[in-house]
Amino acid sequence: RGDRTAILRQAxxxxxxxxxxxxxxxSDVLLGVFGFIAPHKGTHHAIEALxxxxxxxxxxxFGQHHxxxxxxxxxxxxxxxxxxxxxxxxxxxxxxxxGDLADVDFSVAIASxxxxxxxxxxxxxxxxGPIQMALDIGMPILCSRTHCFQALSRYYPxxxxxxxxx
Numbered sequence: 001r002g003d004r005t006a007i008l009r010q011a012x013x014x015x016x017x018x019x020x021x022x023x024x025x026x027s028d029v030l031l032g033v034f035g036f037i038a039p040h041k042g043t044h045h046a047i048e049a050l051x052x053x054x055x056x057x058x059x060x061x062f063g064q065h066h067x068x069x070x071x072x073x074x075x076x077x078x079x080x081x082x083x084x085x086x087x088x089x090x091x092x093x094x095x096x097x098x099g100d101l102a103d104v105d106f107s108v109a110i111a112s113x114x115x116x117x118x119x120x121x122x123x124x125x126x127x128x129g130p131i132q133m134a135l136d137i138g139m140p141i142l143c144s145r146t147h148c149f150q151a152l153s154r155y156y157p158x159x160x161x162x163x164x165x166x
Contacts, residue, residue: 007104007137011111018112018121020058022096029057033112034106034130036066039078042119045165047085049119050094057094059117062109064100080114119141119165127152133157 018024033046046098047060075102086095101109110116118141125148134141137155143149145162153160 001023002140007107007111010108014108015113022058024058024062025056027056029115030060030113031057031117032110032116032117033119034062034110034134035128037061037063037076037079037082038066038120039127040121040123040166042080042121045119045144046084046117047082047089047091047095049091055094055131059091059095060098060109060113061096062098063099064108106130107133107137111137114140116141118149119163120144120146120149121165122146 005062015030018030019028024030031046033041033043035041037043043061050057050059061082065079078150086092097135098109107147110130116131116139118128120128120143122144125146128150131141131143131149131152140161141159142161142163144165149160149162153162
């Protein structure tokens with residue numbers, strides 16, 4: 001995961017790099033979702049939520065599909081559905097696929113967004129590496145009200161802000 005101080009030192013540079021590469025204004029609010037892209041992680045909810053937020057809210061998707069979920073030579077149907085959703089909702093200038101990152105870069109990426117979002121579905125998941133990284137570096141977190149995240153909030157009172165999917 002890396003040293004918290006070193007990560008936080010690198011975050012402003014990474015943010016400036018993101019702003020330049022994604023053509024973001026300094027007034028833009030950058031939301032981030034992190035980890036493997038899979039239906040239970042609810043990225044489609046984060047995309048839909050953008051339609052209810054001002055235009056200066058943007059979403060960066062850090063991660064890639066889980067390699068075990070796709071047969072060789074095929075396309076990930078969930079990833080395809082996300083691209084179609086983005087196009088249908090006319091959000092191509094507000095949603096960005098960043099791709100997969102090394103672990104240390106992942107922590108810096110989490111630290112470079114304004115809000116880390118975890119719109120997971122309830123699937124009996126016991127933990128989340130990305131949310132733990134966000135907690136470790138003190139990031140603001142918005143997450144769905146799953147059993148896992150509710151249990152985690154007992155150890156981090158007032159650190160997780162919840163929403164209900166639906």
